[in-house]
Amino acid sequence: MTTIMVEDLDPTAADAGVPAHYGDPMREQRTLATAVGLVDRSNRDVLAVPGEERASWLHTLTTQHLSDLSANTGSELLVLSPNGHVEQHAFVTEDGTTAWLDTEPGAGAGLLKYLEMMRFFTRVEPRDATAELAVLSLVGPAAADLFPDLAAPRLSAVPGAKFAAGEVPPHATSIYDVRAYEGGLARRVPLGVDLLVPRSAKAAVIEKLGVPLAGLWAYEAIRVEHRVPRLGWETDHRTIPAEAEFTAPAVHLDKGCYRGQETVARVHHLGRPPRRLALLHLDGIASDQPPVQGTPVTLGDRQVGFVGTAVRHHELGLITLAVLKRNVADDAELRIGDSVAAIDPPLDPA
Structure with missing residues (x-):
């Protein structure tokens, strides 16, 4: 082998x-x-x-x-x-x-x-x-x-x-x-x-x-x-738990004080973290190589996020987890380098 x-x-x-x-x-x-x-x-x-x-x-x-x-x-x-x-x-x-x-x-x-x-x-x-x-x-x-x-x-x-x-x-x-x-x-x-x-x-x-x-x-x-985040890949120096989908498996929201708890509580009760984790599909036309971690995700002429882990999937083709600004619409036409990227609809919480 x-x-x-x-x-x-x-x-x-x-x-x-x-x-x-x-x-x-x-x-x-x-x-x-x-x-x-x-x-x-x-x-x-x-x-x-x-x-x-x-x-x-x-x-x-x-x-x-x-x-x-x-x-x-x-x-x-x-x-x-x-x-x-x-x-x-x-x-x-x-x-x-x-x-x-x-x-x-x-x-x-x-x-x-x-x-x-x-x-x-x-x-x-x-x-x-x-x-x-x-x-x-x-x-x-x-x-x-x-x-x-x-x-x-x-x-x-x-x-x-x-x-x-x-x-x-x-x-x-x-x-x-x-x-x-x-x-x-x-x-x-x-x-x-x-x-x-x-x-x-x-x-x-x-x-x-x-x-x-x-x-x-x-x-x-x-x-x-399966949209499972990874420390250092889907996070940067300013990531808070809700932005990278760490809340469900790793954060208890009603257990009292710990370092950083005030930010977690404030963001959760406001209901709108500044960024969100998304699964993107790349068209694979300009390049068939997955982009590297940290590559900017752009909408028009402005950066709206960054690439986390990008892979070539056996059924889905080129896909990547990305951290995007919260206000980016699900139907936005994004770009990663020369590739067009589309947001996969968020998973149903149920």
């Missing part, structure tokens, strides 16, 4: 360290879309947070309701700046003795630095555990069949702009079922099942599962299709 690493194609890529594809990216995408494939995402950073006060401590520092985080449960969280801008995003996976946080490649050091700064006299011991655990993802409709004991993800609806106090249930807005697996953990998530396994056991786990391998290119195409 041919293995093409991300760094073989772009030595400067943030996703270096994992396979981009195994020789047939379109076939790999179809496998993830219709069955199940395994994606090596072991370039993700992992932090460990043991200590008896870890749940209440993470609850006070982040956007998520975690005070009652119980064993074999996962969720998502954000760390915000004092002005409410997204600084960190992580999945949290609790095994009963440790909360494991996995985040984007290269983001772990910043998250760990913040956690260490905020320890004070709290009984927690955060550490970098990237060398201990590797993230593998089983993606596709058949992923759940491999772990039938894992319950489907439970996602709370985002309340309306003028919701009453107490309307949001006092628990995490996203709840992911977790089980022990091969010396690590299996976590059910919206795109399938994530595995956090000992790095020394990674090859053995892949062999034991025996499912087709798919590269990160295929994973990113499925992620874009």
Whole structure:
């Protein structure tokens, strides 16, 4: 099997360290879309947070309701700046003795630095555990069949702009079922099942599962299709949670104070964040290459947004997630470089 690493194609890529594809990216995408494939995402950073006060401590520092985080449960969280801008995003996976946080490649050091700064006299011991655990993802409709004991993800609806106090249930807005697996953990998530396994056991786990391998290119195409944002791709230095669709999985809107909470509450109650996440279709006439992250999206002679993750999808063609100004109409004819781009209608919240 041919293995093409991300760094073989772009030595400067943030996703270096994992396979981009195994020789047939379109076939790999179809496998993830219709069955199940395994994606090596072991370039993700992992932090460990043991200590008896870890749940209440993470609850006070982040956007998520975690005070009652119980064993074999996962969720998502954000760390915000004092002005409410997204600084960190992580999945949290609790095994009963440790909360494991996995985040984007290269983001772990910043998250760990913040956690260490905020320890004070709290009984927690955060550490970098990237060398201990590797993230593998089983993606596709058949992923759940491999772990039938894992319950489907439970996602709370985002309340309306003028919701009453107490309307949001006092628990995490996203709840992911977790089980022990091969010396690590299996976590059910919206795109399938994530595995956090000992790095020394990674090859053995892949062999034991025996499912087709798919590269990160295929994973990113499925992620874009499902409009799942990614820190550093669909965010910039001034992104607030509502602009990048982080609110539903990672923000509890009625849990009290945390850094940046005032901005989150004000924007939600006004009901109109300055920007929004959108899925765009590119015509592919002027260029059949996906635009690079950060490329301006224009309407006439003015910039109205930027490209996040752009991919070539096996059915949809060239598509990209983009962050656009809120007032850009759904039927606007946009441009990305020389390509015409059209907004895919927003998903029905129901």
